[in-house]
């Protein structure tokens with residue numbers, strides 16, 4: 001399987017505080033890569049480099065290279081809007097926009113593409129079906145996206161992200177604010193979505209990582225301690241720290 | 252009921268309950284005083300004001316004492332023009348500056364300077380704002396004018412709108428901003444379409460409240476718009492009628508009973524306008540409010 005993303009010698013700084021040290025990671029195409037590790041170890045920080053969202057904050061700085069399809073996207077010359085169309089992101093808390101369900105999903109379509117009204121309507125339906133939300137919202141497309149349940153809001157955000165036809169989906173603890181039933185739905189959805197997208201997910205839920213991911217990276221104190229096949233990481237890890245973390249004996 | 256046994260000495264319940272009652276009593280009296288004052292003011296204005304309100308009073312222009320068929324129509328129109336002009340100046344500038352402060356100006360020297368100036372300006376007595384505009388506009392132009400009044404009111408509105416805009420935008424969670432950018436929106440679009448839309452109710456409330464605040468201001472108009480017994484056709488070049496100045500003139504500078512009564516009528520009209528703005532704000536936003 002080809003590598004979609006390759007991170008090389010990534011160091012990240014919040015002002016003078018260094019949060020990531022020498023990260024090297026390869027993300028396989030059409031697979032789910034799980035990022036695990038204790039709180040504060042730099043998982044979110046690492047993920048937020050992939051779409052350069054950290055640039056919103058003036059004091060945050062990165063060094064190293066991040067290759068997506070062989071192009072170093074940390075290079076100033078790479079258009080960040082183009083990058084973010086290719087690399088979608090789902091956040092921990094659902095972030096529906098203050099507009100209708102339909103408009104939420106139509107927004108990235110109108111933003112990036114020149115489409116007719118009926119094409120937009122088709123693509124919105126397709127994205128909502130893709131996020132297995134269509135059946136639940138098809139009668140209230142006009143009502144506010146904020147009026148959905150938490151789990152529905154998160155799937156709305158997934159629909160919005162995939163409507164832009166990205167190639168990579170970044171998910172930062174997408175199910176941690178959501179009940180178990182909705183979580184299962186989203187997990188099934190991700191396994192379905194990996195046929196079309198390359199998925200990187202940060203999770204604190206070991207079972208979730210074991211259930212759905214193909215590869216797992218274990219982060220500790222800003223470093224990538226171990227990376228490999230999920231099955232190997234969870235049954236026979238090389239590093240003692242990894243084993244202690246996944247078995248819950250972390251001290 | 253028997254009290255639970257405890258290993259630690261218990262504080263006597265009596266004093267805790269007494270304290271609770273006293274504080275409740277205190278907050279209730281505060282409410283009664285505040286509401287009472289408002290009812291008293293509105294009641295007086297209503298009773299004394301309604302007596303003189305007739306269609307002619309609202310539609311005819313004001314006239315010097317003794318001339319029949321006088322009204323306050325010109326002052327109503329003038330006030331609408333002056334405050335409208337002020338809004339036209341202050342709202343775009345205030346909102347834009349507020350966006351700058353919230354989105355780009357945190358921690359920068361320019362941002363902190365701007366915020367400091369706004370705080371100073373907000374605490375400035377409004378009569379000083381009037382004097383400032385007098386020396387900057389009225390003197391060079393050689394005449395009082397309605398537009399000078401608008402500028403004075405705009406100077407008062409500007410910092411208020413700027414700070415409310417900043418506060419409202421800062422209340423929008425950072426995750427929503429990031430989500431907008433993560434979809435590939437430009438910074439401008441993310442701010443205008445997503446962040447400002449989320450904060451829309453707060454922004455509009457702030458604007459409308461500042462508008463109703465200045466629509467009754469007298470001091471800044473004293474040296475700028477002044478007053479005229481004519482329709483406000485000279486908004487840009489000459490003294491322009493307005494309700495606050497009319498009230499001041501009629502009730503403090505006139506010995507005649509009829510003028511005092513007309514002053515109450517005008518007070519009624521301006522209160523009604525302010526009340527109208529406040530109530531529509533509330534109704535609009537209750538219905539338009541998104542979400543649960």
Ligand SMILES: Nc1ncnc2c1ncn2[C@@H]1O[C@H](COP(=O)(O)OP(=O)(O)OP(=O)(O)O)[C@@H](O)[C@H]1O
Pocket residue numbers: 014017019037038039040041042043044045046
């Ligand atoms: N905005 C920030 N400013 C300064 N330091 C930060 C900021 N965000 C995170 N950090 C620091 O960077 C380190 C990594 O944080 P990060 O949020 O990436 O952790 P995480 O692995 O995602 O944790 P969690 O599992 O709790 O989400 C932590 O030490 C944290 O204190």
Ligand SMILES: [Mg+2]
Pocket residue numbers: 043044045172
């Ligand atoms: Mg995190």
